Amino acid sequence: MAFALLAVDPSGARRGRLRTSRGTVETPTFMPCASAGAVKGLSPHEVRGAGIEMILCNTYHLYLRPGHDAIRALGGLHAFTGWHGPILTDSGGFQVFSMAPLRTVTEDAVLFRSHVDGSRHVLSPEKAIAIQQALGADIIMPLDECPPYPIAFEEARDALERTVRWAERSRDVHKGGDQLLFGIVQGGVFPDLRARGARALSRLEFSGYAVGGLSVGESKGEMEAVLRTTLPLLPADRPRYLMGVGTPDDLLRAIPLGVDFFDCVMPTRHGRTGTLFTSRGRLNIKGARYAHDPAPLDPACTCDTCREYSRAYLRHLFVSGEILGLRLNTLHNLHYYGHLMQAARRAIEEGRYAAFQAEVQGRLAGEDSSA
Amino acid sequence: MAFALLAVDPSGARRGRLRTSRGTVETPTFMPCASAGAVKGLSPHEVRGAGIEMILCNTYHLYLRPGHDAIRALGGLHAFTGWHGPILTDSGGFQVFSMAPLRTVTEDAVLFRSHVDGSRHVLSPEKAIAIQQALGADIIMPLDECPPYPIAFEEARDALERTVRWAERSRDVHKGGDQLLFGIVQGGVFPDLRARGARALSRLEFSGYAVGGLSVGESKGEMEAVLRTTLPLLPADRPRYLMGVGTPDDLLRAIPLGVDFFDCVMPTRHGRTGTLFTSRGRLNIKGARYAHDPAPLDPACTCDTCREYSRAYLRHLFVSGEILGLRLNTLHNLHYYGHLMQAARRAIEEGRYAAFQAEVQGRLAGEDSSA
Numbered sequence: 030m031a032f033a034l035l036a037v038d039p040s041g042a043r044r045g046r047l048r049t050s051r052g053t054v055e056t057p058t059f060m061p062c063a064s065a066g067a068v069k070g071l072s073p074h075e076v077r078g079a080g081i082e083m084i085l086c087n088t089y090h091l092y093l094r095p096g097h098d099a100i101r102a103l104g105g106l107h108a109f110t111g112w113h114g115p116i117l118t119d120s121g122g123f124q125v126f127s128m129a130p131l132r133t134v135t136e137d138a139v140l141f142r143s144h145v146d147g148s149r150h151v152l153s154p155e156k157a158i159a160i161q162q163a164l165g166a167d168i169i170m171p172l173d174e175c176p177p178y179p180i181a182f183e184e185a186r187d188a189l190e191r192t193v194r195w196a197e198r199s200r201d202v203h204k205g206g207d208q209l210l211f212g213i214v215q216g217g218v219f220p221d222l223r224a225r226g227a228r229a230l231s232r233l234e235f236s237g238y239a240v241g242g243l244s245v246g247e248s249k250g251e252m253e254a255v256l257r258t259t260l261p262l263l264p265a266d267r268p269r270y271l272m273g274v275g276t277p278d279d280l281l282r283a284i285p286l287g288v289d290f291f292d293c294v295m296p297t298r299h300g301r302t303g304t305l306f307t308s309r310g311r312l313n314i315k316g317a318r319y320a321h322d323p324a325p326l327d328p329a330c331t332c333d334t335c336r337e338y339s340r341a342y343l344r345h346l347f348v349s350g351e352i353l354g355l356r357l358n359t360l361h362n363l364h365y366y367g368h369l370m371q372a373a374r375r376a377i378e379e380g381r382y383a384a385f386q387a388e389v390q391g392r393l394a395g396e397d398s399s400a
Numbered sequence: 401m402a403f404a405l406l407a408v409d410p411s412g413a414r415r416g417r418l419r420t421s422r423g424t425v426e427t428p429t430f431m432p433c434a435s436a437g438a439v440k441g442l443s444p445h446e447v448r449g450a451g452i453e454m455i456l457c458n459t460y461h462l463y464l465r466p467g468h469d470a471i472r473a474l475g476g477l478h479a480f481t482g483w484h485g486p487i488l489t490d491s492g493g494f495q496v497f498s499m500a501p502l503r504t505v506t507e508d509a510v511l512f513r514s515h516v517d518g519s520r521h522v523l524s525p526e527k528a529i530a531i532q533q534a535l536g537a538d539i540i541m542p543l544d545e546c547p548p549y550p551i552a553f554e555e556a557r558d559a560l561e562r563t564v565r566w567a568e569r570s571r572d573v574h575k576g577g578d579q580l581l582f583g584i585v586q587g588g589v590f591p592d593l594r595a596r597g598a599r600a601l602s603r604l605e606f607s608g609y610a611v612g613g614l615s616v617g618e619s620k621g622e623m624e625a626v627l628r629t630t631l632p633l634l635p636a637d638r639p640r641y642l643m644g645v646g647t648p649d650d651l652l653r654a655i656p657l658g659v660d661f662f663d664c665v666m667p668t669r670h671g672r673t674g675t676l677f678t679s680r681g682r683l684n685i686k687g688a689r690y691a692h693d694p695a696p697l698d699p700a701c702t703c704d705t706c707r708e709y710s711r712a713y714l715r716h717l718f719v720s721g722e723i724l725g726l727r728l729n730t731l732h733n734l735h736y737y738g739h740l741m742q743a744a745r746r747a748i749e750e751g752r753y754a755a756f757q758a759e760v761q762g763r764l765a766g767e768d769s770s771a
Binding site for chain 2: 073109
C-alpha cells in the first residue's frame with residue numbers, strides 16, 4: 030500500500046503518509062495549484078521551502094498548452110517543471126465545466142472549446158487518463174461531471190451516475206504502475222447522493238478517494254454535512270482528498286472529519302491580490318495603515334518574506350505593481366498553509382487536535398472582517 | 401580616496417575598485433535598475449548571485465512613491481529594500497525630462513506633474529540632494545537638464561550651462577560623509593560642448609564623473625565620439641559612469657574608452673519581454689522553434705535558469721503569462737551582464753582586453769538579427 034494511516038486523533042483527525050517513487054508526503058497536507066506547470070511566481074525550491082511536499086497541476090491547462098505530447102517528449106511533468114517531488118493532476122473535468130465555453134456533455138465525453146484560442150476539443154474518461162499518463166503525475170484523477178451550484182436533485186443524481194460510470198471506464202484503462210488513480214465522489218449537497226456515490230466508488234477499489242463539487246457556493250454547514258455523510262463510507266485505509274478547499278478555517282474543520290489531502294488556489298491567488306494570511310488573521314497589504322509600518326508581515330512567521338522585509342516595503346511593492354511583491358506575498362501565504370498543516374500533523378500525533386483547532390480558530394476569529 | 405585604479409589595459413580599459421561603507425565594487429561594473437526599490441522580479445539575494453555588486457534606484461520614482469521621508473523613517477533605502485550592498489541614486493533629472501508631463505524649467509528648478517497621480521512638484525538641485533540624503537544611497541547625483549535628441553547646438557549649450565550651474569549648487573549643499581557625489585557631463589553630441597562640460601565639472605572636484613544624455617537615439621559613432629572627447633578631460637583617478645547604456649556591445653566598446661560604471665534597464669526589461677542574452681547572441685523565447693527544445697537557454701551559462709529549466713519550459717511560461725517566466729528570464733539576463741563584466745575585468749587584469757572584446761563581439765555578431 031502506498032498510503033499508511035499512522036495515527037487517528039480522538040477528534041477523528043488522521044495522520045498518514047503517502048509513499049511515492051518521488052518521495053513521501055506526510056498528511057494532512059496541502060497541495061498548491063501549479064495550473065500551468067508553475068506555482069505562480071515561485072520556484073520549485075521555494076515551494077519546497079514553504080513546507081509543501083506535493084503540488085497539483087491542471088490537466089486542462091497543460092493539455093491545451095503546451096500539450097501533453099510535448100510534455101511527454103520533454104520527459105514528463107517533473108522534468109518539464111523542475112518540481113521533482115510528487116505531483117497530482119486533476120482530470121480536467123472541473124476546468125471544462127467552469128472555464129471552457131460551449132461545452133456539451135454526452136454519455137461518451139465532454140465537447141468544449143478552449144478558453145485560450147476557441148479551438149474545439151473532446152475529453153472522454155479514456156482520454157483524460159491517457160493525457161495524465163503522458164504527463165506522468167504520481168496521482169491522477171478520473172474525468173467527472175462537475176455540475177454548478179445550486180442544482181436540482183435530479184440533475185445532481187444524473188451527474189453522479191455518469192461520474193460513477195466514467196470512473197469505472199477510467200479504472201478499466203488505468204495501467205497502474207507508479208501512478209495511483211483516485212475516485213471522485215460527486216452528488217452535490219444531497220446526502221443520499223453522496224452516500225450512493227461513496228458506496229459505488231468504494232466497490233471500484235481506487236487507491237484513494239476525492240470529494241469533489243464542494244467550495245462552489247454552499248454553506249460551511251452543507252460542506253460539513255457532505256463530509257460527515259461521505260467519508261465514513263470510504264475505505265479507512267485509503268487517503269481522502271477534499272478538492273478545491275479552502276480557507277485555513279475550512280481545512281481545520283475538515284481534518285477531524287477525516288480528510289488527508291487538500292488543494293486550493295487561495296494562498297497563491299490571495300497572494301497576488303494582497304490578502305495575506307497571518308497567525309492573527311488576514312490582512313490586506315494595500316491598506317494605508319501599513320505605509321509606514323516597519324514590522325514584518327507576521328512577526329510569528331519564519332518565511333523569507335517575514336524575515337527580510339517590512340510591511341511598508343511589501344505595501345510599496347504592491348501599490349507600485351512590482352512583480353516582486355506578488356512573489357513575496359505568495360511565498361508567505363504558501364508558507365502559512367504549509368506550516369498550518371505541519372502544526373496540524375504534530376497536534377494529531379500528540380492527540381491534541383481539538384485543542385489545536387480551537388486555539389488556531391480563536392486567533393483567526395477576526396480573519397474575514399480584517400481582509 | 402574611495403576609488404582605486406588598479407590597472408589599465410593596453411586598450412585603455414580600466415580595472416578599478418570602489419570602496420564604500422557597504423562593501424566593495426569591482427569595476428568595470430554594471431548596475432541594474434531598481435527604479436522603485438526592487439530589481440523587477442528578483443530578490444536582493446538573487447541579484448547578488450548574478451554577480452551584481454551595486455544597484456541603481458530612481459530618485460524620481462521613490463520621491464513620488466513612497467516618498468523619501470517615509471524611506472528615511474524606515475531606516476533608509478538599504479533597510480527598506482533589503483539590498484545591503486552599495487546603491488547609486490540618480491537625481492531624478494532624466495525621469496522628470498522623459499516621463500513627467502507638463503514640465504517647466506527655470507534657472508531655479510524644474511516644475512513637473514507626477515506620472516502617478518498628476519500632482520504638481522518642484523525639483524531643484526538642492527532638493528534633489530536633500531531627497532538623496534534622505535534615501536541614503538552610497539553614490540548620489542546632481543540634478544541635470546536632459547534635453548531630447550536631436551537638439552540644436554544652442555539648446556544643448558544652454559542645457560549644459562545650466563547643468564554646470566546646478567552641479568555647483570548641488571556640490572555646495574552636499575554634506576559628504578559616506579555619500580559620494582558625482583558630476584554629470586551633458587552637451588548632446590557636440591564635442592565642443594562635451595569638452596566644456598568635462599572641464600567645468602572637473603574644476604568642481606566631484607568624487608566621480610558621469611556622462612549623461614547618451615543612448616537617446618544617437619548613432620554608435622556619435623556615442624563613441626562623445627566618449628573619446630569627454631573621458632580624457634576628466635581626472636584619471638576618479639571613476640567614470642556612462643549613464644543608461646546599454647547593449648552588451650555598447651559596454652564592450654565603452655570600456656576601452658575608460659568607462660567604469662554602467663547602468664541600463666535593458667537586461668531587466670528585455671527579460672520581461674522575452675529577449676534573452678546568450679553567449680551566442682540574443683534569442684526571443686517566444687519563438688515557436690523553442691516549443692520542443694529541451695536544451696538550456698544558454699548551455700554556456702551557469703545561472704539557475706539555465707541549470708534548472710529548458711527553453712521549452714521558459715517558452716511555455718512566457719506564452720502562458722506566468723510570472724515565474726519573467727523572473728527566470730530576468731535572472732538569466734542579469735547573470736549575463738554580471739558575468740560579462742566579470743570576464744571583462746579578468747581580461748583587463750591579464751592585459752588582453754582587445755582580444756577579449758573581439759572574441760565576444762564575434763560570438764554576438766548575429767545578436768540584433770536573431771532577436
